[in-house]
Amino acid sequence: MTTQLPLCDVAVIGAGPAGLTAACELAESGRNVVVLDEQGAPGGQIYKGVEKVFADRPQDIGPLGREYAAGKALMSRFRQSGAHYQPGVSVWQITSDQEPELALGLIENGLARMLYPKHLILATGAMERPTPFEGWTLPGVMTVGAAQTLLKSSRLLPEDDVVLAGTGPLLYLYAMQLKKFGIRPQAILDTGPPLSLRASLLGLRALMTCPKAMFQGMRWLWSAAVKMNLIRGVDLLKAQGENHLRSVSFEVGGHRHELSTSLLLVHDGVIPNTWLSMSAGIKHHFNEIQDCWVPQIQGAGLTSRDCISIVGDAASIGGAEVAMLQGERVAREVDAYLEDHQRSETLIESWVLRRQRWMRSFIDEAFPSTAQFQLPENDIVVCRCEEVTAGEIRTVTERGCMGPNQGKAFTRCGMGPCMGRKCGLTVSRLMAQVRGVSVQEVGHYRIRSPIRPITVGQLADMESSLNGDNQSLLSADSS
Amino acid sequence: MFRLRTNSTDPVTFSFEGHEFTASRGDTVAAALLGSGVFIFRNSAVSSTPRAPFCMIGNCYECFVQVEAMGIVQACLTEVTEGMQITKLSNSIDEHGMDIKEVSKE
Numbered sequence: 041m042t043t044q045l046p047l048c049d050v051a052v053i054g055a056g057p058a059g060l061t062a063a064c065e066l067a068e069s070g071r072n073v074v075v076l077d078e079q080g081a082p083g084g085q086i087y088k089g090v091e092k093v094f095a096d097r098p099q100d101i102g103p104l105g106r107e108y109a110a111g112k113a114l115m116s117r118f119r120q121s122g123a124h125y126q127p128g129v130s131v132w133q134i135t136s137d138q139e140p141e142l143a144l145g146l147i148e149n150g151l152a153r154m155l156y157p158k159h160l161i162l163a164t165g166a167m168e169r170p171t172p173f174e175g176w177t178l179p180g181v182m183t184v185g186a187a188q189t190l191l192k193s194s195r196l197l198p199e200d201d202v203v204l205a206g207t208g209p210l211l212y213l214y215a216m217q218l219k220k221f222g223i224r225p226q227a228i229l230d231t232g233p234p235l236s237l238r239a240s241l242l243g244l245r246a247l248m249t250c251p252k253a254m255f256q257g258m259r260w261l262w263s264a265a266v267k268m269n270l271i272r273g274v275d276l277l278k279a280q281g282e283n284h285l286r287s288v289s290f291e292v293g294g295h296r297h298e299l300s301t302s303l304l305l306v307h308d309g310v311i312p313n314t315w316l317s318m319s320a321g322i323k324h325h326f327n328e329i330q331d332c333w334v335p336q337i338q339g340a341g342l343t344s345r346d347c348i349s350i351v352g353d354a355a356s357i358g359g360a361e362v363a364m365l366q367g368e369r370v371a372r373e374v375d376a377y378l379e380d381h382q383r384s385e386t387l388i389e390s391w392v393l394r395r396q397r398w399m400r401s402f403i404d405e406a407f408p409s410t411a412q413f414q415l416p417e418n419d420i421v422v423c424r425c426e427e428v429t430a431g432e433i434r435t436v437t438e439r440g441c442m443g444p445n446q447g448k449a450f451t452r453c454g455m456g457p458c459m460g461r462k463c464g465l466t467v468s469r470l471m472a473q474v475r476g477v478s479v480q481e482v483g484h485y486r487i488r489s490p491i492r493p494i495t496v497g498q499l500a501d502m503e504s505s506l507n508g509d510n511q512s513l514l515s516a517d518s519s
Numbered sequence: 520m521f522r523l524r525t526n527s528t529d530p531v532t533f534s535f536e537g538h539e540f541t542a543s544r545g546d547t548v549a550a551a552l553l554g555s556g557v558f559i560f561r562n563s564a565v566s567s568t569p570r571a572p573f574c575m576i577g578n579c580y581e582c583f584v585q586v587e588a589m590g591i592v593q594a595c596l597t598e599v600t601e602g603m604q605i606t607k608l609s610n611s612i613d614e615h616g617m618d619i620k621e622v623s624k625e
Contacts, residue, residue, distance in 0.1 A: 078577055078596055079596075080598055085576060092545060096528070130596075150589070167574070167576065167578050168574065177563070177568060177570065177573075177581075178569075179558045179559050179560075179569050179570060179571030180520055180558060180571070181573070182571075182573055182574075182575070183573060183574055183575070185574065185575070185576065186572060186573060186574050186575035187575075189575040189576060189595075190521070190549075190553065190575060193545075193546070193547065193550060194524075194543065194545075194547070194550035194551075194554060195524075196521045196522070196524070196550055196553060196554050197521065198520065198521055198522070199520065199521065199522055283569045284558055284559070284569070302520050303520045303521070313578070424573070424579065424581065425563075425564075425565075425580065426565060427563065427565040427566055427568075456564075457580035457583070458578060458579055458580045461578045461579065462573075462574075462578065462579050493591075495590075
């Protein structure tokens with residue numbers, strides 16, 4: 041039962057574009073690299089299943105798009121890089137800086153064990169921003185990202201009655217992909233505001249620096265507006281049904297409309313997945329423009345803990361192309377750090393990276409998060425696990441509850457299995473609203489390990505395997 | 520919800536609540552169930568309302584199911600295998616004939 045991982049210089053968590061690029065760079069320069077990923081195949085969310093699609097259903101490459109197909113090259117490079125790949129592994133713990141050495145708690149094939157890398161790179165990517173609204177817990181309501189995952193990994197296509205709602209580039213990308221698979225969604229409900237003057241100006245700048253991406257985006261929007269049933273200015277979205285979604289209702293210009301459907305896909309942009317970085321005690325702050333918590337980054341990917349770097353969307357939302365460029369920079373930074381254990385911040389930023397940032401500032405301005413989802417009405421469930429409403433959060437805050445951690449004791453909000461992943465942002469916002477202070481001041485849930493479920497049995501079994509490891513290390517030392 | 524999947528080049532047979540279904544090798548349990556027309560995965564522990572996968576990337580924990588010999592798993596992160604027996608989570612209300620909230624009040 042010894043499934044001992046090799047001793048490694050660098051552990052990378054996450055096999056998306058950022059993690060794989062950093063792993064390739066480091067492995068190719070001779071470092072001993074282990075890549076840990078929860079999925080069964082490399083690619084992250086953006087390139088999910090790309091190797092399998094190329095091998096088993098190449099006819100789907102076209103409809104999924106050029107950007108998706110681009111992932112194939114990275115997978116090939118990774119497979120040849122010499123980096124040690126561990127799919128299907130959950131990381132449930134990163135030891136705190138109070139511990140003598142950096143260690144990761146892993147679960148693989150139902151067994152828990154520890155890994156001791158010299159340096160850790162977190163490339164945990166993004167997740168979709170929570171979208172609390174009436175009926176969002178009904179079966180038949182999913183995120184756009186979830187449906188896209190099902191399309192990439194299993195070629196699951198929605199029925200023609202599907203309704204898309206929300207805002208953000210992914211909403212339109214998915215609509216475009218459906219069109220290429222021959223599906224015309226019943227409606228696309230855009231909850232975003234009209235393009236502001238500032239967004240238009242930023243758009244012009246992005247058009248000059250990243251024309252390809254901008255024209256592509258405009259083509260998606262044009263296609264949705266002309267060839268699909270795009271409805272703009274949507275407000276007060278509701279999902280209705282008893283055991284399953286039956287209909288979607290919404291308001292446009294004060295008039296309520298209703299559509300019968302069995303599948304509603306919502307999206308309100310993406311935010312960094314910070315659960316591991318927060319649990320590791322890394323400093324974070326609230327980014328008002330991107331409306332999300334982000335880790336504090338110095339140089340390319342250095343954090344408040346010398347032995348941990350963060351790269352890609354987990355550090356700041358930038359998309360796959362930025363993630364790969366950042367992966368290269370972070371790899372160089374980590375390589376230098378392993379050499380002399382001195383923090384030397386990489387400050388030089390390539391022209392390509394700066395252009396991408398201009399593109400991002402346009403996207404941030406053009407697709408702000410939806411007001412309806414930001415501060416939901418009192419009767420809306422914000423914590424899906426413990427079924428706590430926005431009203432309960434407001435009430436305890438009015439009664440003197442100062443922050444999300446204390447709120448747990450009063451309401452159990454954030455104490456279910458998802459550990460606040462689907463309510464954390466909303467709860468901080470609601471408390472900030474009631475207290476009249478910034479989200480930064482209210483703070484975020486304290487995230488503690490285990491951040492993935494682990495059984496007592498798994499913990500107990502680990503003790504014996506841990507002793508075994510130590511012995512083998514000791515005997516290696518004495519010889 | 521999703522179009523039912525009929526043809527698979529590399530089929531895997533599994534069961535959910537005693538009913539047999541077919542999926543493609545490599546599918547996650549969540550994809551296998553959704554592609555078979557199953558749209559209620561469990562009932563919530565608090566109010567017993569029906570639930571189904573929401574995020575598909577392991578974050579929302581809505582897709583919990585019980586798998587024979589594996590225990591409770593996230594359907595979106597678990598690969599379906601030949602002969603896998605999947606059931607809904609035994610609900611606290613069904614099992615003990617009482618509401619978990621009522622018990623905690625006592």
